[in-house]
Amino acid sequence: MIDLRLLSRTTIYMEDVKPQLLKVTIDGIEVEVEPGTTILQAARKIGPEVAPPAMCYYQPLKASGGKCRACLVRVAAGSAKDPRPMPKLVASCLTAVQDGMIVENTTNPQVIDARNGIVEFLLLNHPLDCPVCDQAGECDLQNFAFDHGKVTTRYEEERRTFEKQDIGPYIQLHMTRCILCYRCVFTADQITNKRVHGVLGRGDASEIGTYIEKAIDNDFSGNVIDVCPVGALTDKTYRFKNRVWFSKPVDAHRDCPTCSGNVTLWYRGEDVIRVTARKNEWNEVTEFICNTCRFEKKKTSDWTIEGPTKISRSSVISANKYRADTVKPAFGQRLAAAEYKAIHDERDTSQLGIQQLAPERFAKVLPSALDPEP
Amino acid sequence: MTTETNPAVQFTPERLVKAQEIIARYPAGKQKSALLPLLHLLQEQEGWTSPEGMDYVARMLDIQPIEVYEVATFYTMYHINPVGKHVIEYCRTGPCCLMGGEEVYDHLKQRLGIDTGQTTVDGQFTLKEVECLAACGMGPVFQVREKYYMHLTNERVDEIIDELSK
Amino acid sequence: MATKILTEHINVPGIETFDVYRKQGGYTAVEKALKTMTPEAIVEEVKKAGVRGRGGAGFPMGMKWSFLAKPEGVPRYLVCNADESEPGTFKDHYLMKNIPHLLIEGMIVSSFALGANKSFIYVRGELMYVINILEKAIAEAKAKGFLGKNILGTGYDLELVVQPGGGAYICGEETALLESLEGKRGNPRNKPPFPAVKGLYQSPTVVNNVESIATAAWIVNNGGDAYAAVGIGRSTGTKLISASGHIRKPGVYEIELGLPVEDFLYADEWCGGIRPGHKFKALVAGGSSVPILPANLALTLANGEKRLMSYESLSDGGFATGTMLGSGGFIVFDETSCIVRNTWNFSRFYHHESCGQCSPCREGTGWMEKVLHRIEYGHGHQQDIDLLVDVAKKIEGNTICPLGDAAAWPVASAIRHFRDEFQWHIDNPSEATKPGAVYKGEMALV
Ligand SMILES: Cc1cc2nc3c(=O)[nH]c(=O)nc-3n(C[C@H](O)[C@H](O)[C@H](O)COP(=O)(O)O)c2cc1C
Ligand code: SF4
Ligand code: SF4
Numbered sequence: 001m002i003d004l005r006l007l008s009r010t011t012i013y014m015e016d017v018k019p020q021l022l023k024v025t026i027d028g029i030e031v032e033v034e035p036g037t038t039i040l041q042a043a044r045k046i047g048p049e050v051a052p053p054a055m056c057y058y059q060p061l062k063a064s065g066g067k068c069r070a071c072l073v074r075v076a077a078g079s080a081k082d083p084r085p086m087p088k089l090v091a092s093c094l095t096a097v098q099d100g101m102i103v104e105n106t107t108n109p110q111v112i113d114a115r116n117g118i119v120e121f122l123l124l125n126h127p128l129d130c131p132v133c134d135q136a137g138e139c140d141l142q143n144f145a146f147d148h149g150k151v152t153t154r155y156e157e158e159r160r161t162f163e164k165q166d167i168g169p170y171i172q173l174h175m176t177r178c179i180l181c182y183r184c185v186f187t188a189d190q191i192t193n194k195r196v197h198g199v200l201g202r203g204d205a206s207e208i209g210t211y212i213e214k215a216i217d218n219d220f221s222g223n224v225i226d227v228c229p230v231g232a233l234t235d236k237t238y239r240f241k242n243r244v245w246f247s248k249p250v251d252a253h254r255d256c257p258t259c260s261g262n263v264t265l266w267y268r269g270e271d272v273i274r275v276t277a278r279k280n281e282w283n284e285v286t287e288f289i290c291n292t293c294r295f296e297k298k299k300t301s302d303w304t305i306e307g308p309t310k311i312s313r314s315s316v317i318s319a320n321k322y323r324a325d326t327v328k329p330a331f332g333q334r335l336a337a338a339e340y341k342a343i344h345d346e347r348d349t350s351q352l353g354i355q356q357l358a359p360e361r362f363a364k365v366l367p368s369a370l371d372p373e374p
Numbered sequence: 375m376t377t378e379t380n381p382a383v384q385f386t387p388e389r390l391v392k393a394q395e396i397i398a399r400y401p402a403g404k405q406k407s408a409l410l411p412l413l414h415l416l417q418e419q420e421g422w423t424s425p426e427g428m429d430y431v432a433r434m435l436d437i438q439p440i441e442v443y444e445v446a447t448f449y450t451m452y453h454i455n456p457v458g459k460h461v462i463e464y465c466r467t468g469p470c471c472l473m474g475g476e477e478v479y480d481h482l483k484q485r486l487g488i489d490t491g492q493t494t495v496d497g498q499f500t501l502k503e504v505e506c507l508a509a510c511g512m513g514p515v516f517q518v519r520e521k522y523y524m525h526l527t528n529e530r531v532d533e534i535i536d537e538l539s540k
Numbered sequence: 541m542a543t544k545i546l547t548e549h550i551n552v553p554g555i556e557t558f559d560v561y562r563k564q565g566g567y568t569a570v571e572k573a574l575k576t577m578t579p580e581a582i583v584e585e586v587k588k589a590g591v592r593g594r595g596g597a598g599f600p601m602g603m604k605w606s607f608l609a610k611p612e613g614v615p616r617y618l619v620c621n622a623d624e625s626e627p628g629t630f631k632d633h634y635l636m637k638n639i640p641h642l643l644i645e646g647m648i649v650s651s652f653a654l655g656a657n658k659s660f661i662y663v664r665g666e667l668m669y670v671i672n673i674l675e676k677a678i679a680e681a682k683a684k685g686f687l688g689k690n691i692l693g694t695g696y697d698l699e700l701v702v703q704p705g706g707g708a709y710i711c712g713e714e715t716a717l718l719e720s721l722e723g724k725r726g727n728p729r730n731k732p733p734f735p736a737v738k739g740l741y742q743s744p745t746v747v748n749n750v751e752s753i754a755t756a757a758w759i760v761n762n763g764g765d766a767y768a769a770v771g772i773g774r775s776t777g778t779k780l781i782s783a784s785g786h787i788r789k790p791g792v793y794e795i796e797l798g799l800p801v802e803d804f805l806y807a808d809e810w811c812g813g814i815r816p817g818h819k820f821k822a823l824v825a826g827g828s829s830v831p832i833l834p835a836n837l838a839l840t841l842a843n844g845e846k847r848l849m850s851y852e853s854l855s856d857g858g859f860a861t862g863t864m865l866g867s868g869g870f871i872v873f874d875e876t877s878c879i880v881r882n883t884w885n886f887s888r889f890y891h892h893e894s895c896g897q898c899s900p901c902r903e904g905t906g907w908m909e910k911v912l913h914r915i916e917y918g919h920g921h922q923q924d925i926d927l928l929v930d931v932a933k934k935i936e937g938n939t940i941c942p943l944g945d946a947a948a949w950p951v952a953s954a955i956r957h958f959r960d961e962f963q964w965h966i967d968n969p970s971e972a973t974k975p976g977a978v979y980k981g982e983m984a985l986v
């Protein structure tokens with residue numbers, strides 16, 4: 001599959017008049033980018049090892065970013081012209097690169113320290129219950145916590161909790177898991193004609209909601225599910241409360257009068273258990289899809305199958321994070337200790353119709369995949 | 375723009391004129407700037423910012439109701455629930471506490487028989503805790519509608535409650 | 541007699557009316573500015589005056605004005621920040637309520653200097669009665685030809701709009717204020733772009749504090765050099781100080797910058813000393829956000845010299861032994877005050893006022909408040925003090941706006957200077973939670 005984002009970048013390169021490229025060094029690796037590129041985008045261009053985590057920034061959404069602070073980096077030199085360091089860590093998702101800028105991401109202890117702090121803050125009021133969360137396995141926060149979190153929490157105060165809430169026939173909101181990234185709000189603002197949900201209240205009492213009970217209903221409302229980095233907005237029609245790593249994603253399309261009709265189908269056995277938009281390697285939707293495609297077309301016969309989806313790097317399905325050989329040692333140990341339990345899956349796995357990846361690959365992360373009797 | 379209209383909430387003719395004046399003071403297309411002042415106007419009339427009232431304001435400014443709810447729930451002055459006739463908003467911040475605020479407010483609560491956030495059964499008084507009211511040198515302080523009551527003592531509190539109860 | 545730049549006439553009966561204000565020499569700055577000066581010349585005088593923003597950050601006003609972008613065909617705005625909500629600060633309230641025309645005169649000359657034809661005064665909504673005073677004064681000034689179309693026949697138009705806030709400290713932060721003025725939630729914006737380039741309605745905008753803008757009238761009348769002659773070093777001019785807490789004479793005082801803290805605190809002309817029978821324990825010199833200092837460090841620098849009421853002297857020693865002038869909210873604590881309780885109180889303030897947009901501040905302020913609450917109420921753990929220091933550190937500098945820092949500093953500084961008091965609460969919960977109990981251990985009381 002061709003990544004649309006890459007495609008557009010290629011066209012820029014093919015233009016006759018090349019814009020003046022800027023040189024920026026991130027964690028010692030040099031890259032050339034067009035003016036206006038943010039540090040985060042420049043780092044992504046180098047690759048996932050260097051790309052800062054982003055919990056709120058979402059490339060397709062205007063005005064997103066700046067809020068979670070997960071992507072903070074240190075600018076050791078502002079530019080070739082003015083090589084002074086920036087006094088504070090900066091949000092890489094919003095800071096434009098300058099020619100000759102030197103950025104420190106994972107190579108700077110201050111950055112790592114700040115990021116560990118961000119994980120801790122985001123988890124303060126977060127239920128630590130990935131085992132019962134629909135998002136587990138494809139959750140940005142879970143990944144971020146794996147990479148930067150500590151096993152123990154220093155927080156002993158009461159956590160903020162909310163009841164689960166249905167907003168319309170298709171979408172469930174579990175505010176307890178929300179990290180207030182505002183992505184769903186921007187989505188509703190930018191791709192639907194009428195926003196009915198938003199951020200209510202203030203400070204740590206802020207919540208996503210509709211205020212008075214209202215259903216979010218319009219052709220594109222379902223996209224808020226895909227943009228949500230956590231399990232706060234979920235698909236009510238997701239037929240089996242399944243674990244994402246037991247399902248098999250397949251790219252497919254249909255002739256849709258409303259949207260492009262390019263989707264990913266998630267199979268369990270012969271059944272399409274859910275439909276989502278396609279995502280790029282940064283877990284960003286490449287084309288928003290309509291509710292009909294997402295919620296109502298759950299038969300294989302509705303679709304033209306293209307082939308297996310190239311798995312996003314941030315999904316557990318890629319096994320990227322979980323394979324012993326790619327796991328950083330300290331991180332691996334932590335996994336082996338407490339956090340394996342945290343995402344331990346309690347369902348009976350004997351009924352699995354399909355196992356897309358060999359269970360051994362999950363042996364570490366999910367003992368139950370091998371042993372049906374947990 | 376929503377089409378459903380609720381005739382239950384509408385500005386009085388004088389307030390409607392005022393509302394139009396307010397909207398007219400911003401540059402063309404920036405009428406959303408009138409939102410905070412209009413919510414004050416709504417609250418002045420209705421006593422609180424009811425959902426119907428907020429929807430009315432949304433229609434008036436040609437914005438989505440959620441944009442009004444988002445704002446009304448952000449700012450502490452808007453009562454998003456019905457309140458008593460007099461809302462007493464007392465300052466709980468440091469300087470006022472240094473001046474004996476905590477004792478005075480305890481007395482206030484006892485006198486009214488309610489805690490912060492509650493309304494007396496006769497619907498006369500609602501007690502609300504607020505942060506610094508920019509009158510710290512004259513603390514302890516509370517505010518009832520537009521009026522500031524400063525240099526509060528237990529005796530002064532009793533006098534004020536008596537006065538307001540009349 | 542000390543120079544009074546803002547409050548010289550504040551006690552003249554009827555000064556809130558146009559006629560009395562005019563009789564005292566009011567609105568001469570408007571005449572002078574519009575009829576005899578160019579906008580650039582005014583900016584130049586303000587630069588020469590060296591006046592620094594009185595809202596808290598202390599950024600030179602003239603420099604801010606000269607940064608204002610001036611693209612063709614795009615309106616520019618001046619917005620006066622009258623959101624005054626920093627605990628311990630009540631000077632703008634005092635000024636606007638007593639002498640509203642001074643601010644209006646300042647707004648006219650400043651708007652003219654910046655090329656703004658519509659300017660806003662954003663007043664915290666709680667001060668509705670002050671909003672009414674300002675609106676009345678504006679109507680008077682307009683009736684007399686000092687506002688509106690073709691002011692004094694000079695061809696300059698200006699409309700002043702008084703905008704009420706809705707109750708949110710964060711709207712004092714300039715970009716949150718602009719969001720609020722646009723009818724939105726008071727979420728601070730990420731910077732850059734700065735308001736000077738993209739401010740109100742995405743147009744170039746200057747945001748200045750009430751007191752800053754009010755000085756502009758005097759500067760136009762008397763010149764920047766005359767202003768710069770008052771004060772000390774780079775702390776030019778006078779400053780309104782809001783004095784509160786355990787002093788004999790709380791109130792707002794206009795002082796020449798450079799006055800020793802000791803004189804301000806003890807002389808009868810100003811605070812008049814600690815309330816009788818008590819001793820000086822601690823000082824918050826510039827509003828709740830600035831680091832708290834113990835009495836000895838409040839009065840003297842680490843090297844033993846007298847500490848002065850100036851930007852430089854108050855911050856002498858950095859955060860180790862210094863603090864900041866901030867907004868000039870001078871809060872005095874005597875020996876009956878519990879630092880832990882006050883720190884918790886301030887912490888609760890920041891928790892309550894965080895807009896909630898960015899995770900360190902949204903989550904961290906609540907965490908600090910809860911831990912402080914626990915310590916204050918006798919449930920502290922040994923590791924709590926270090927925990928607080930660490931949480932404060934993880935907030936500071938990592939947020940969208942400086943509210944995060946403002947929440948972290950009071951906690952960090954209270955622990956820095958009064959750690960024993962926190963420890964005492966943790967070690968002796970039953971004693972520390974008795975009504976009126978205060979730590980009596982070793983400390984420098986003056
Ligand atoms: C959380 C926060 C609250 C603030 N509150 C106020 C305020 O109430 N009044 C004010 O003038 N400035 C306040 N400021 C400072 C403003 O952001 C801005 O710097 C100031 O209005 C600029 O005016 P000045 O340069 O004249 O001081 C606040 C800043 C922050 C970060
Ligand atoms: S949202 Fe993510 S981190 Fe939170 S419980 Fe669900 S899977 Fe775990
Ligand atoms: S519900 Fe999801 S997308 Fe929306 S703000 Fe919360 S975490 Fe972000």
Ligand code: SF4
Pocket residue numbers: 710727728893894895896897898899901902939940941942943944
């Ligand atoms: S630091 Fe606090 S107040 Fe400022 S933007 Fe972040 S959450 Fe809002």
Ligand code: FES
Pocket residue numbers: 053054055056057065066067068069070071072091092093094
């Ligand atoms: S991704 Fe940059 S702040 Fe959230």
Ligand code: FES
Pocket residue numbers: 465466467468469470471505506507508509510511513515627628629
């Ligand atoms: S602390 Fe109460 S008015 Fe400022």
